[in-house]
Amino acid sequence: MALTEAEIEERIRSGCPGEQHPVFAEGKPRPTAFLDRDGVINKDRGYVHRIEDIELMPDAIEAIEDLKKAGWWVVVVTNQSGVGCGLYTEEEFREISRWMLRRMPIDVIFCCLHDPEDRCPARKPGTTMLESAERVLPIDKSMSFLVGDKLTDIQAAEAFGIPGHRYDGGSLLSFVRRACAELGA
Ligand SMILES: [Mg+2]
Numbered sequence: 001m002a003l004t005e006a007e008i009e010e011r012i013r014s015g016c017p018g019e020q021h022p023v024f025a026e027g028k029p030r031p032t033a034f035l036d037r038d039g040v041i042n043k044d045r046g047y048v049h050r051i052e053d054i055e056l057m058p059d060a061i062e063a064i065e066d067l068k069k070a071g072w073w074v075v076v077v078t079n080q081s082g083v084g085c086g087l088y089t090e091e092e093f094r095e096i097s098r099w100m101l102r103r104m105p106i107d108v109i110f111c112c113l114h115d116p117e118d119r120c121p122a123r124k125p126g127t128t129m130l131e132s133a134e135r136v137l138p139i140d141k142s143m144s145f146l147v148g149d150k151l152t153d154i155q156a157a158e159a160f161g162i163p164g165h166r167y168d169g170g171s172l173l174s175f176v177r178r179a180c181a182e183l184g185a
C-alpha cells in the first residue's frame, strides 16, 4: 500500500497561521502522537537537509509502525527555520519529508519554515502547528502526547494541553510505549 505521489504531497503541510488545509481524515477522535523530527525521528546534526545526512534514531520506524498498528495518528511537528534563514530550500525540506513518508507510516508532517526573527506562532514553543493538526484530523487530546528533544517542544505540548515527553536517545519504540502506558493506552 505504497502512497501515491499526490498522497505524499498532501501529507507535507505548513502549520503556520493562515494556511487553509483540506481535511485529512474524519471520524471518531483518535489518540495522537505528535513527534518532533530532528532529535526524535532522526539524529539532530544541525539543520539536516540532505537525505545522506539522515541518521534515524534507534527503532524510529518501529515506534511509528507500532503507534499506527494501535490506531494512533502520528503527526510530525517540526521547526525548520533553516529555510527561513536561507540555509537550505523548502524543496530540500520537502525531499526529506517525502523520503520519510515513503519509509514510515507518518500521517502528516507539519512544518514552520520561518526564521525565529519572524516570530511565527507556529514555531515551537508556539502551538499553531498542533492546532493546525487538530483542524484536519479528529484528535482525542486526552489520549495524546508529544515527544521532543528540546524544552521548546515540551512547552508547546503543555501550552496545547497534552503531555510533553523529552527524549534524548535510546529506543524510540520503548520510549513511546512508556508514554502510551502513562495514558493507560
Ligand atoms: Mg528537535
Ligand SMILES: [Zn+2]
Binding pocket: 015, 016, 017, 111, 112, 113, 114, 120, 121, 122, 123
Ligand atoms: Zn511559521
